[in-house]
Amino acid sequence: MISKLANRVQNAAVALALMAGGAQAVDVPVDLEVIGKPIPEGIGFQPAVTEVARDLFWLDAVLLYISVAICAVVMGLLLIVILRYNRSRNPNPSNVTHNTALEFTWTAVPIVVLVGIAIISLPILFKQQRLPEADITIKATGNQWYWSYEYTDHDFSFESFMLPREELASHGYNDDEYLLATNTAVVLPVNKTVVVHVTAADVIHAWTVPAFGVKQDGVPGRLAGLWFKPEVEGIYFGQCSELCGKDHSYMPITVKVVSQEVYDDWLDRAIAEYADADTDEGTIRVAMGN
Numbered sequence: 001m002i003s004k005l006a007n008r009v010q011n012a013a014v015a016l017a018l019m020a021g022g023a024q025a026v027d028v029p030v031d032l033e034v035i036g037k038p039i040p041e042g043i044g045f046q047p048a049v050t051e052v053a054r055d056l057f058w059l060d061a062v063l064l065y066i067s068v069a070i071c072a073v074v075m076g077l078l079l080i081v082i083l084r085y086n087r088s089r090n091p092n093p094s095n096v097t098h099n100t101a102l103e104f105t106w107t108a109v110p111i112v113v114l115v116g117i118a119i120i121s122l123p124i125l126f127k128q129q130r131l132p133e134a135d136i137t138i139k140a141t142g143n144q145w146y147w148s149y150e151y152t153d154h155d156f157s158f159e160s161f162m163l164p165r166e167e168l169a170s171h172g173y174n175d176d177e178y179l180l181a182t183n184t185a186v187v188l189p190v191n192k193t194v195v196v197h198v199t200a201a202d203v204i205h206a207w208t209v210p211a212f213g214v215k216q217d218g219v220p221g222r223l224a225g226l227w228f229k230p231e232v233e234g235i236y237f238g239q240c241s242e243l244c245g246k247d248h249s250y251m252p253i254t255v256k257v258v259s260q261e262v263y264d265d266w267l268d269r270a271i272a273e274y275a276d277a278d279t280d281e282g283t284i285r286v287a288m289g290n
């Protein structure tokens, strides 16, 4: 009941905001495969389509192997102690309190493991955090509860609202893409370096697309950066990943990665549609009824 009401309020907010914005959603006229989305009963990562995502998932696997190995060694030692040195088997306990070689080993081995983890993980962290020269720069602003995007190279911006269930089909999405699909998508060309500056207008939000291996908090008054270079055309979903209020789960992210030609065509139409639109955020916040 409450969620139905929430949906209705959300729908009304979308309609009002679109009216306030005065812009129509500009879509790409191609059929794209949906690549970046969760699958039922899935427990792994979404397919990695950027170098950073591949590195991250590789690092995750290596760390998992290291953790499993450490757990196995510790559990094995515990088992030996329990079985061999319990009171019935070993009635006269040893009084030894120090063993320099042993103490050196159990200090040195964890240090070596930690240094090893630092050696393989820091380069990936730096690769992720150092922003390269951008082909395309976007500013993503989190709002309670939707994202707005500004294509700063071309001076236009638009808002991106979650699609209500009944509007999924008309936008070309499946029913199971509810809570993921938005009325407008971030459209980007394939194999181009994209830098996204993330911020927020009200509270802290976080912009995330798992298949790109990116996640960045958007903090009001600050501009943080993330980058990715998607290698496969398709549709990728993400969700706000910072608890930002009651509709935190209703502000998803949709990114469409297309060929350069399709992008150029979309860009022309998007500039024509969005550049003159009234996208004053104050108007929209009033329309949202906050």
Ligand SMILES: [Cu+2]
Residues within 6 Å of the ligand: 142, 143, 204, 205, 206, 240, 241, 242, 243, 244, 248, 251
């Ligand atoms: Cu949020």
